[in-house]
Amino acid sequence: MRSKHCRKCQKCIATFDHHCPWLGTCIGEKNKAWFYFYLWAQLILLGQLEYLAVRMIVEERYLWVGYLMAIVAGLFIVFVLNLLGFHSYLIAVNITTWEQLSWNKITYLNNWKRSFGSPFGLGFKENLKLVFK
Secondary structure: OOOEEEOOOOEEEOOOOEEEOOOOEEEOOOOHHHHHHHHHHHHHHHHHHHHHHHHHHHOOOOHHHHHHHHHHHHHHHHHHHHHHHHHHHHHHHOOOHHHHHOHHHOHHHOOOOHHHOOOOOOOHHHHHHHHOO
């Protein structure tokens, strides 16, 4: 029921979440946990870049490069943190990005009130088990 055909991949994806332009593939049932770990890895790498940028500024080495790196890394950290928070919420309530953004267009969600939450929610622990099995 939650499968969707991706126009970009030309494949049917089980529990379709979204097509990721950075990875060039769809995120769904089989790789959602890996996508989540990817976001954490990106955050860690960006944190290291921010640390190096601040260190360059403090040591007054290549000062303009340090400031530029700090600004760019900071912006990307905010972006990835937002993605991580959003996907943490989606995993916790067992809903996909596609379902969240297209609720009124999806036939199996049309008659389900948003205030009830996801019709697929099984509780926090069980929802986590579904993704990180």
